[in-house]
Amino acid sequence: MTSPRHGASSIPALELDGVSRRYGKVAAATSLDLTIGAGELVTVIGPSGCGKSTMLRLIAGLERPDAGSITIAGETAADRRRFQQPERRRVGLVFQDHALFPNLTVGKNVAFGLNRTPAREREKRVAEVLELVRLGHLAARYPHELSGGEQQRVALARALAPRPAVVLLDEPFSSLDETLRGRVRADVVAVLRETGTTGLLVTHDQTEALSVGDRVVVMRDGAIEQVDLPEKVFEQPATRFVASFMGDADFLPAHVHNALLTCEIGVVSTVPGWANCDVDVDVVLRPHEVALSPDPQSPARVVSLEYRGAFLLHHIRLASGRTLRSWQPHQVRYAPGTPVSVTVAAGTTPTLLAGDRAVTAPPNGTAGPATPSSIPSPIATTSR
Numbered sequence: 001m002t003s004p005r006h007g008a009s010s011i012p013a014l015e016l017d018g019v020s021r022r023y024g025k026v027a028a029a030t031s032l033d034l035t036i037g038a039g040e041l042v043t044v045i046g047p048s049g050c051g052k053s054t055m056l057r058l059i060a061g062l063e064r065p066d067a068g069s070i071t072i073a074g075e076t077a078a079d080r081r082r083f084q085q086p087e088r089r090r091v092g093l094v095f096q097d098h099a100l101f102p103n104l105t106v107g108k109n110v111a112f113g114l115n116r117t118p119a120r121e122r123e124k125r126v127a128e129v130l131e132l133v134r135l136g137h138l139a140a141r142y143p144h145e146l147s148g149g150e151q152q153r154v155a156l157a158r159a160l161a162p163r164p165a166v167v168l169l170d171e172p173f174s175s176l177d178e179t180l181r182g183r184v185r186a187d188v189v190a191v192l193r194e195t196g197t198t199g200l201l202v203t204h205d206q207t208e209a210l211s212v213g214d215r216v217v218v219m220r221d222g223a224i225e226q227v228d229l230p231e232k233v234f235e236q237p238a239t240r241f242v243a244s245f246m247g248d249a250d251f252l253p254a255h256v257h258n259a260l261l262t263c264e265i266g267v268v269s270t271v272p273g274w275a276n277c278d279v280d281v282d283v284v285l286r287p288h289e290v291a292l293s294p295d296p297q298s299p300a301r302v303v304s305l306e307y308r309g310a311f312l313l314h315h316i317r318l319a320s321g322r323t324l325r326s327w328q329p330h331q332v333r334y335a336p337g338t339p340v341s342v343t344v345a346a347g348t349t350p351t352l353l354a355g356d357r358a359v360t361a362p363p364n365g366t367a368g369p370a371t372p373s374s375i376p377s378p379i380a381t382t383s384r
């Protein structure tokens, strides 16, 4: 979703500038740079231990950065000299485990962060945010009398009540079962969007990261690998790691010569700006970009099938022994052992890698700008 957000102001809701944090030998955050506009919803994803929670804890003021600065709605929250305590930061928190006070009613839980607000105004605000999450009728209940999804909506209401500049959500849906998860996610995202709230949401789920975020932050080993629109992160990954982490990806050694990208399965595409070069790269191919057709002459073989519900993932071994994966619809099922010709699907604009980084110009810089042009129609590229 990339809809423009109302309530947007020109002051970023959040700015991280060179933020670093170590725990002994572990670099949990390394020179993080990130600017989030008011009203934006940004998702953060990366392998376990890559520093996602550390980033949120630094923003919330639960950790001090070793270096760099954090600015929330134009106010310095942390830098070399200053450190604002968590309760003074305009940040709301929503965790996986809801973290509601069990001995307080829903209404009192939501009122908790409003202790400096006059009583009448506090009551009004509690009623308002509970209405927003459609739980006004449950204000007198205790947390244990609510479902998991309702508890998470209360946690969101509590986070929103003091009108924070940014809400940090740390895997807010991961304790919910699959069915409930989708519903609660839709509810929470709708509330964030309706209220124009800026959000930073950590998730382990790639589909969630891509579908919920206006932009996606991909982290690895304490550093940000890429911050981009969801479609860019998926279709134009900046690194080999992002390509393989955000969805299935296979890599084949390839060569660009006279603006033609070729690899073991034949001509992949043209690369217009690479006219004068002769370079080795790797090409990234995702299963939906790999087309198959039975061909008794081909040395490529289907080695196994994986039923993925919406499609059948075919694992193919090429003549070199390298493997590729190809999505096929249900009615197409090539049994293991079937010889198949392998081509790149029409319209594919593949990512090229030099080493571990994506390149859009020849690595040696000898030619002009270059993005592989998509293939207008299938090119006969039987793997031999």
Ligand SMILES: Nc1ncnc2c1ncn2[C@@H]1O[C@H](COP(=O)(O)OP(=O)(O)OP(=O)(O)O)[C@@H](O)[C@H]1O
Pocket: 023, 026, 027, 028, 046, 047, 048, 049, 050, 051, 052, 053, 054, 055
């Ligand atoms: N208080 C701490 N003391 C020492 N090491 C820590 C501390 N907190 C985090 N770490 C380490 O810092 C690194 C980043 O941890 P962090 O919890 O931020 O990762 P994460 O991406 O949120 O992981 P997960 O997805 O598993 O929750 C890890 O190596 C972790 O072991």
